[in-house]
Amino acid sequence: MTSAGLLQIASLTKTFQQPQGEMRVLDHIDLQVEPGEFVTIIGPSGCGKSTLLKIIAGLDTGYSGTVLLGRKKIERPSIKQGVIFQEHRLFPWMTVEQNIAADLSLKDPDVRKRVAQLIETVRLQGFEKAYPRELSGGMAQRVAIARALLRKPDILLLDEPFAALDAFTRQHLQEVLLDIWRENGTTMMLVTHELDEAVYLANRVVIMSPRPGRISRIIPVDLPYPRARASASFQAIRQTVMREFEHKGEW
Amino acid sequence: MDQTTVIAAGGTASDKDHVPAEAKGKGQGRTMERTAFAEKVLHNARGWILPIVVLAVWQWVGQAGLVSPTLLPTPVAIGESFVELTLSGELLGHLQVSTTRAALGFLAGGGAGLLLGLLVGFWRKAEAALDPSLQMLRTIPHLAVAPLFILWFGFGELSKVLLIAKGAFFPLYIQTFLGIRSVDAKLIEVARVLEFSRTKMITKLIIPAALPHILLGVRLSLGISWLGLVVAELMGSSEGVGYMIVDARQFSLTSIVFVGILIFAVVGKVTDSLVRYLETKLLKWRDSYKG
Numbered sequence: 001m002t003s004a005g006l007l008q009i010a011s012l013t014k015t016f017q018q019p020q021g022e023m024r025v026l027d028h029i030d031l032q033v034e035p036g037e038f039v040t041i042i043g044p045s046g047c048g049k050s051t052l053l054k055i056i057a058g059l060d061t062g063y064s065g066t067v068l069l070g071r072k073k074i075e076r077p078s079i080k081q082g083v084i085f086q087e088h089r090l091f092p093w094m095t096v097e098q099n100i101a102a103d104l105s106l107k108d109p110d111v112r113k114r115v116a117q118l119i120e121t122v123r124l125q126g127f128e129k130a131y132p133r134e135l136s137g138g139m140a141q142r143v144a145i146a147r148a149l150l151r152k153p154d155i156l157l158l159d160e161p162f163a164a165l166d167a168f169t170r171q172h173l174q175e176v177l178l179d180i181w182r183e184n185g186t187t188m189m190l191v192t193h194e195l196d197e198a199v200y201l202a203n204r205v206v207i208m209s210p211r212p213g214r215i216s217r218i219i220p221v222d223l224p225y226p227r228a229r230a231s232a233s234f235q236a237i238r239q240t241v242m243r244e245f246e247h248k249g250e251w
Numbered sequence: 252m253d254q255t256t257v258i259a260a261g262g263t264a265s266d267k268d269h270v271p272a273e274a275k276g277k278g279q280g281r282t283m284e285r286t287a288f289a290e291k292v293l294h295n296a297r298g299w300i301l302p303i304v305v306l307a308v309w310q311w312v313g314q315a316g317l318v319s320p321t322l323l324p325t326p327v328a329i330g331e332s333f334v335e336l337t338l339s340g341e342l343l344g345h346l347q348v349s350t351t352r353a354a355l356g357f358l359a360g361g362g363a364g365l366l367l368g369l370l371v372g373f374w375r376k377a378e379a380a381l382d383p384s385l386q387m388l389r390t391i392p393h394l395a396v397a398p399l400f401i402l403w404f405g406f407g408e409l410s411k412v413l414l415i416a417k418g419a420f421f422p423l424y425i426q427t428f429l430g431i432r433s434v435d436a437k438l439i440e441v442a443r444v445l446e447f448s449r450t451k452m453i454t455k456l457i458i459p460a461a462l463p464h465i466l467l468g469v470r471l472s473l474g475i476s477w478l479g480l481v482v483a484e485l486m487g488s489s490e491g492v493g494y495m496i497v498d499a500r501q502f503s504l505t506s507i508v509f510v511g512i513l514i515f516a517v518v519g520k521v522t523d524s525l526v527r528y529l530e531t532k533l534l535k536w537r538d539s540y541k542g
Contacts, residue, residue, distance in 0.1 A: 057444065059443070077443045077444045077446070078444075079444075081444075082444075087437070089437055089438060089440075091455070091456065091459070092537070092538070093459040093460075093462075094536075102445050102447075102455070103442075103445060103446075103447045103451040103455055131536045131538075133536065133537075151445065151446075
């Protein structure tokens with residue numbers, strides 16, 4: 001561990017106690033994420049990708065091995081690790097701007113200003129006073145992203161954030177996310193089971209295999225942004241990722 | 252010549268298309284407005300049909316002499332008693348005494364219920380220590396403890412207010428407790444990720460999430476306060492709507508008994524409507540089935 005990676009994971013192992021005995025969900029995971037990187041994690045269900053994200057988020061602490069963020073051990077959730085869940089998880093009694101501010105006061109002019117900026121970033125102008133029930137799934141997820149970004153996280157962890165959305169909304173949100181990443185340089189770590197999404201967004205695609213959850217391969221994606229999904233070079237990388245699963249016969 | 256006819260025909264055709272379409276649009280808008288209004292009136296009127304029919308039959312039965320007026324006075328006779336009692340100021344006096352009792356009992360009992368509900372909801376040790384005993388007390392009926400309360404606290408205001416408070420305590424206690432414990436664990440996780448302080452966790456997450464339950468508790472507690480009031484005043488008192496009923500019954504003034512019952516019903520309904528109004532204001536974020 002000589003490199004000054006933002007996130008350093010070394011021989012991370014996680015086991016669940018079950019009636020049938022121990023089940024190893026994560027087996028000796030080694031991974032480093034550099035500041036400003038966009039990493040996607042892909043794998044079939046049960047490969048432990050969500051568990052891995054939960055551990056980095058600090059929501060799951062029963063593991064062995066080391067998980068360091070900025071050289072500090074992750075022991076609990078914090079605003080340094082922003083988390084976006086599959087569901088938007090907005091507070092239903094708060095309006096859009098109140099949700100983004102959450103525990104901070106909108107009376108504070110600084111908070112107000114940053115909330116307004118973020119509403120612009122996630123393209124939700126005009127919906128400041130709307131309640132979550134009045135928003136579409138894609139809009140609600142954008143509010144959740146703004147809420148995490150307001151806290152200026154070192155890393156944004158996204159756990160299949162667009163899985164519940166339709167194809168068009170998903171593509172739109174991918175663009176929004178890439179814009180945010182390019183503008184703010186926030187390190188991103190996104191878990192998905194969508195091949196296209198993984199390749200389209202990432203600098204590196206981390207491929208995991210199940211039982212026990214292991215990193216089977218890491219594929220760098222050296223394509224400039226914005227990327228064309230139909231281009232030969234994109235399709236070539238997509239094929240490489242896909243072949244990795246065909247070998248395992250797990251997809 | 253051919254050309255002009257074509258143009259003329261074209262012109263009239265487009266005119267025809269245009270004008271009626273507009274007229275149709277306007278006409279439709281007006282009729283839709285009218286039907287919407289009529290439907291609203293009809294919807295509201297629906298609720299009145301049953302009571303009016305019942306009152307009419309009731310009046311007819313009384314006037315025809317089918318039932319003795321001491322058993323069932325006619326609606327008109329009840330109305331006359333009401334006007335008489337109102338004009339003499341008697342009714343207002345009794346009502347004031349009763350509402351004060353109910354309000355005090357509700358504030359004392361409901362307040363304690365809310366506080367203990369919060370305590371037990373937030374603190375598992377308090378739940379273990381208090382909840383079993385409170386659940387045991389909950390099942391004791393008013394009528395069983397009323398004699399004891401009179402024995403301990405006399406016939407005065409204290410025993411009455413305490414009896415009402417005992418009733419008002421439990422709904423608010425149970426609903427507050429339940430509301431706190433049914434906060435979505437996923438939102439708690441979000442609050443942890445966002446590093447909410449303990450205070451913010453309570454004020455920004457748990458209380459708002461529990462509010463629908465707490466307001467339901469307020470409604471139920473208010474309702475029970477009225478029931479407790481009746482029991483307390485019927486047990487023995489020298490003023491209040493309950494006393495008015497007991498007193499009238501002794502002199503077979505059945506129409507006054509009815510006035511008393513009606514007053515209980517009306518005031519109960521008014522307070523309930525107030526809380527429901529509060530609900531629509533405070534819980535406007537809710538997205539639930541409206542029937």
